[in-house]
Amino acid sequence: MGRLTHLQALEAESIFVLREVAATCEKPVLLYSIGKDSAVLLHLAMKAFAPGKPPFPLLHVDTGWKFREMIAFRDLTAKRLGLDLIVHVNEEGVKAGVNPITSGSAVHTDVMKTQGLKQALDKYGFDAAFGGARRDEETSRAKERIFSLRTPDHRWDPKAQRPEPWRTFNTRKRKGESFRVFPLSNWTEADVWDYIALENIPVVPLYFAKRRPVVERNGALIMRDDDRLPLLPGETPQMRMVRFRTLGCFPLTGAVESTAATLPEIIAEMRASRSSERQGRVIDHDGSSSMELKKQEGYF
Amino acid sequence: MRAQLKLVETSTPESIVAEDPAAVASGAAAKRSLLRFLTCGSVDDGKSTLLGRLLYETGAVFDDQLQVLERDSVRFGTTGDDMDYALLVDGLSAEREQGITIDVAYRYFSTAKRAFIAADTPGHEQYTRNMATGASTADVAIILVDARKGVLPQTRRHSYIVSMLGVRRVIVAVNKIDLVDYDESVFHRIEQEYRKLAGALEFLECHFVPVSARFGDNVVAVSDKTPWYGRAPLLALLENIEAAPQSDDAFRFPVQWVNRPHLDFRGFSGTIASGSIGVGDRIIALPRGRSSRVVRILGPSGDLDVATSGQSITLTLADEIDISRGDVIVAASAPTAPQRHVVARLLAMNEAQLAPGRNYVVRIGANLASARLVALHHQVDVHDYSEQPAAALPMNGIGLATLRFETDVVATSYRACQTLGALLLIDPHSNETVGLGVVEDDVGKAVVPTQMWTTRLATGLADFGVLPADAGQSELAWLAASALVTTLIVLALSGSLAVSVMVGLADFVVRPVLRVLFRSTWAAASRRRAAVRETELTTDGGGI
Numbered sequence: 001m002g003r004l005t006h007l008q009a010l011e012a013e014s015i016f017v018l019r020e021v022a023a024t025c026e027k028p029v030l031l032y033s034i035g036k037d038s039a040v041l042l043h044l045a046m047k048a049f050a051p052g053k054p055p056f057p058l059l060h061v062d063t064g065w066k067f068r069e070m071i072a073f074r075d076l077t078a079k080r081l082g083l084d085l086i087v088h089v090n091e092e093g094v095k096a097g098v099n100p101i102t103s104g105s106a107v108h109t110d111v112m113k114t115q116g117l118k119q120a121l122d123k124y125g126f127d128a129a130f131g132g133a134r135r136d137e138e139t140s141r142a143k144e145r146i147f148s149l150r151t152p153d154h155r156w157d158p159k160a161q162r163p164e165p166w167r168t169f170n171t172r173k174r175k176g177e178s179f180r181v182f183p184l185s186n187w188t189e190a191d192v193w194d195y196i197a198l199e200n201i202p203v204v205p206l207y208f209a210k211r212r213p214v215v216e217r218n219g220a221l222i223m224r225d226d227d228r229l230p231l232l233p234g235e236t237p238q239m240r241m242v243r244f245r246t247l248g249c250f251p252l253t254g255a256v257e258s259t260a261a262t263l264p265e266i267i268a269e270m271r272a273s274r275s276s277e278r279q280g281r282v283i284d285h286d287g288s289s290s291m292e293l294k295k296q297e298g299y300f
Numbered sequence: 301m302r303a304q305l306k307l308v309e310t311s312t313p314e315s316i317v318a319e320d321p322a323a324v325a326s327g328a329a330a331k332r333s334l335l336r337f338l339t340c341g342s343v344d345d346g347k348s349t350l351l352g353r354l355l356y357e358t359g360a361v362f363d364d365q366l367q368v369l370e371r372d373s374v375r376f377g378t379t380g381d382d383m384d385y386a387l388l389v390d391g392l393s394a395e396r397e398q399g400i401t402i403d404v405a406y407r408y409f410s411t412a413k414r415a416f417i418a419a420d421t422p423g424h425e426q427y428t429r430n431m432a433t434g435a436s437t438a439d440v441a442i443i444l445v446d447a448r449k450g451v452l453p454q455t456r457r458h459s460y461i462v463s464m465l466g467v468r469r470v471i472v473a474v475n476k477i478d479l480v481d482y483d484e485s486v487f488h489r490i491e492q493e494y495r496k497l498a499g500a501l502e503f504l505e506c507h508f509v510p511v512s513a514r515f516g517d518n519v520v521a522v523s524d525k526t527p528w529y530g531r532a533p534l535l536a537l538l539e540n541i542e543a544a545p546q547s548d549d550a551f552r553f554p555v556q557w558v559n560r561p562h563l564d565f566r567g568f569s570g571t572i573a574s575g576s577i578g579v580g581d582r583i584i585a586l587p588r589g590r591s592s593r594v595v596r597i598l599g600p601s602g603d604l605d606v607a608t609s610g611q612s613i614t615l616t617l618a619d620e621i622d623i624s625r626g627d628v629i630v631a632a633s634a635p636t637a638p639q640r641h642v643v644a645r646l647l648a649m650n651e652a653q654l655a656p657g658r659n660y661v662v663r664i665g666a667n668l669a670s671a672r673l674v675a676l677h678h679q680v681d682v683h684d685y686s687e688q689p690a691a692a693l694p695m696n697g698i699g700l701a702t703l704r705f706e707t708d709v710v711a712t713s714y715r716a717c718q719t720l721g722a723l724l725l726i727d728p729h730s731n732e733t734v735g736l737g738v739v740e741d742d743v744g745k746a747v748v749p750t751q752m753w754t755t756r757l758a759t760g761l762a763d764f765g766v767l768p769a770d771a772g773q774s775e776l777a778w779l780a781a782s783a784l785v786t787t788l789i790v791l792a793l794s795g796s797l798a799v800s801v802m803v804g805l806a807d808f809v810v811r812p813v814l815r816v817l818f819r820s821t822w823a824a825a826s827r828r829r830a831a832v833r834e835t836e837l838t839t840d841g842g843g844i
Contacts, residue, residue: 003608004334004610004611005331005332005333005334006332006333006334006410006414006415008600008611009334009610010334011600011612012571012600012610012611012612013612015571015600015612016556016570016571016612019556019557019569019570019612020556020557022557023556023557023625023666047600047601048569048612049559049561050598050614051559051561051565051567051598052559052560052561052562052565053561135405135406135407135408136407136408139405142405142406142407143403143404143405158403161403162732162733163429163430163432163433163649163733163736164433164733165432165433165436165437165465165722165724165736166436166437166718166719166722167437167571167719168663168664168665168719168722168723168724169663170663170724170726170731170733172661172668172726172731173731174731185406186406186408186417188408188410188415190410191415
C-alpha cells in the first residue's frame with residue numbers, strides 16, 4: 001500500500017470490496033442499520049461508484065423498536081443521497097406480539113432481526129448483502145471472511161469457510177447461495193470515528209452527549225424513547241447527560257454517562273475508555289460463543 | 301482489574317502511551333502508517349499468547365473483555381492460575397475447546413506511530429492453508445521459536461511459505477526464554493541455526509528477539525532479565541521496520557468494474573496494482589493491446605493529477621476503446637505480453653488434490669479464466685526444501701506447475717507485481733477454492749516442458765473423454781498390461797501369434813471406448829433416478 005496513511009489504505013480496500021461485489025453479484029443490497037458503521041459504509045459506497053450512484057438499494061430490517069431519532073435520520077439520509085430504501089418488518093413477529101420487553105432480548109433479536117433479515121433477502125432475491133460488521137468487535141467476527149458464503153437457508157459454517165488469501169476473492173457461488181460481504185472488516189472503532197471526523201460524515205445525534213430521560217436497570221442506563229417501555233414500581237426517568245456508543249433497539253441499548261458533545265470529544269473519550277463498545281449491548285452477553293451461534297443461524 | 305491479573309508489570313515506553321486526545325483531535329492519528337504482520341511458528345509456541353500480550357499491553361483489550369477472558373481462562377485456560385492471553389484471539393468455540401488455533405484471526409492495535417493488522421495463524425500442519433492466507437497480505441512475519449525446542453520442522457515450513465508469499469522481512473521471536481533461565485547461549489544458538497535456514501530463502505531482513513509472551517519480557521519494554529540482549533523490544537521493531545511491499549514500479553491497473561452511470565461518462569474502476577499514473581499518460585489496454593491516453597483520474601476524494609500503487613481510482617480515457625472487467629491497463633512504455641501458459645508455485649488448499657490433467661477456474665487479478673494444470677514439475681519438501689517428483693499435490697502440499705489457459709491472460713511474476721502474480725485455483729464444479737499460486741519469474745518464457753510421450757498421449761486422450769481427466773502414465777500402463785495379459789491368454793489357448801496379437805490390440809483400443817459408453821449410459825441412468833428423487837422431494841416439501 002506504499003505511502004498511503006492507514007485510513008487511506010483502509011478506504012481503498014473497502015472501495016475495492018464494494019466494487020468487487022457490484023461487478024460479480026447479480027443483485028446486491030446494502031444492509032443499512034443507521035449506526036456509525038453503516039454511515040461510513042454508505043459514505044464509501046458513494047465514493048466507490050462516483051460520479052454514479054451505488055448500483056444497489058439500502059435495506060433496513062426494522063424491529064419497530066429503534067430510537068425515533070434513528071428512523072428520522074434513516075429517512076433523511078436516503079433522501080439526501082437519492083438512494084432507494086427498502087424497510088422490512090417481520091409482520092409475523094409483530095402479529096405474534098414479539099417485543100424486547102416481554103419476549104426477552106434473545107427471542108426478539110432472533111425473530112425481528114435474524115428472521116426478518118432472512119425474509120427480506122428471500123423476498124427480494126438478493127444474492128449479496130453488505131454489512132458494516134468489523135472484525136475487532138468480537139472474537140468470532142475476527143475469523144469471519146470479507147466474502148462470507150451462506151447456504152440457501154442463510155447459515156454460516158465457521159469450519160467450512162473458504163480460504164481468502166490476498167484481495168483475490170473467490171466470488172463464485174451456486175444458485176440459492178449468497179454472500180454476506182463486510183467491507184469494513186479491517187476497521188476498528190477508532191478508525192471509524194477518525195474517518196467520520198476526517199470526512200465530516202453525518203451520524204445520528206444520539207452519539208453525542210445530551211440530557212436524555214433514562215432509567216437504570218441491571219447497571220445499564222436505558223433511555224425511555226417512548227412510553228412502550230413500562231416503568232417498574234418506584235422508577236422515574238431521570239434526565240441525565242448521556243450518549244450511546246452503539247445503537248440498536250432502545251430497550252436493549254445501554255447509554256453511557258458522558259459530556260462528549262462533539263466529534264473530537266467523542267474520539268478523546270473513546271481512546272481513554274476502558275470498556276468495549278459492545279458492553280452496552282444486552283444481546284451479546286449470553287456467553288463468549290453466543291455471537292458465533294447467532295451468526296451460524298443467519299444473524300449478520 | 302490489573303492487580304488481579306498475576307502480571308509482571310512492565311514499564312510502558314512512551315511510544316505506546318494512549319494518544320494525546322488533543323493530538324487525535326487535530327488529526328495526528330489519521331497520519332499513521334499501516335503495517336500488516338502475521339505470527340506463525342510451531343504448535344504451542346505461544347503465537348496467540350504473544351498476540352494477546354501485544355493487544356493487552358497496547359490497550360487494545362478493554363476491561364469488559366478482560367472480565368470475559370478471566371472467566372474463560374478458568375474454563376478453558378492452559379496457563380494454570382494465570383490469564384490465558386491466547387483466549388483473546390482464539391474466537392471459535394472449537395478452538396477454545398481444543399486449545400488450538402484453527403483459522404486465521406485478524407486483530408488490531410495501534411501506537412502513536414503505526415496502526416497494526418495482525419494475522420494470528422495456526423501452527424498445526426493440517427491448517428497450513430490458513431497460515432498461508434495470513435501470510436499473503438503480510439508485510440512482516442513474526443516467526444516464533446520455542447527456546448526449549450529450537451528450530452523445528454514447522455519453523456522451516458512456515459519460513460518457506462512466508463518467503464514464497466513475498467514476505468521479505470521477518471522477526472524471529474525466541475519465546476519462553478523464561479523457561480531456559482534467560483540463557484544467552486540458547487538464544488544465540490537458535491539465531492545461528494535460523495540464519496543457516498534463512499540462507500536458502502529470500503529474506504531481506506531477519507531480526508532476533510528473546511521474549512516471554514507469558515510474562516511480557518522484551519515484548520513492549522526491554523527486560524532487565526536479558527541484559528545481554530541490548531537491542532529493541534518486539535513492539536519497537538514492529539514500529540520501525542520497513543513496510544514497503546515488493547513490486548517494481550511499472551504501472552499496472554486491473555480493471556475491476558466499468559463505471560457507466562450515463563452516456564457521457566465511461567470510467568474504468570480498480571485499484572492500482574503497481575507503479576503510478578498521471579493525467580495525459582499514454583496507456584495500453586491488455587490483452588487486446590489498444591492504446592489511449594488518460595483524461596481524468598477520479599480518486600476517493602475527487603480528481604487527482606497523479607495516482608499511485610494501492611489507491612482505488614476510476615480512469616477515463618481519450619478514446620472509445622473496448623475494455624471490460626479482467627482487462628489490465630498498463631503504461632504504454634512497459635507493455636506485458638498476454639500469455640497462454642503460466643508457471644506457478646502452487647499450494648493445495650483442499651482435500652481434492654491438485655493434479656495434472658485437471659481443469660480449474662483461475663482467478664488472476666480481476667480475471668476469471670479456465671485453465672488446465674498441464675504439468676506438475678516437482679513437489680517441494682518444505683522441511684529440507686528439496687524438490688521431489690510427484691503425481692499430484694495433496695492438501696497443504698507445495699509444488700511447481702504449468703497452467704495452460706483457454707484464453708490469453710495478463711500475468712506477471714509475483715515478484716514484479718503481487719496482484720497480477722497471485723492466483724486462486726477454483727474447482728469449476730464445487731466452486732471451492734482448492735489452491736493458491738504465485739507466478740514464477742520466467743513467466744512469458746513459460747513453455748510446457750518436454751514430457752514423456754505417454755503423458756502427452758494420456759492428457760490428449762483425457763481431452764476427448766476417453767481416459768479419466770486425471771489419467772496419467774499409470775492409466776496407459778494399466779491398459780497396456782491388461783492387453784498384454786489378454787494376448788498371452790489367447791496365445792496359450794489358440795497357439796496363434798497373429799490372432800493373439802490382434803485380440804490384444806483390440807482389447808487395448810476397445811476397453812477405453814467401452815468405458816466411455818458405459819459411463820455415459822450409467823450417468824444418464826443415474827440422472828433419471830436423481831430426477832425422480834427430486835420430484836418426490838419437491839412434492840412432499842423435501843423435509844423443509
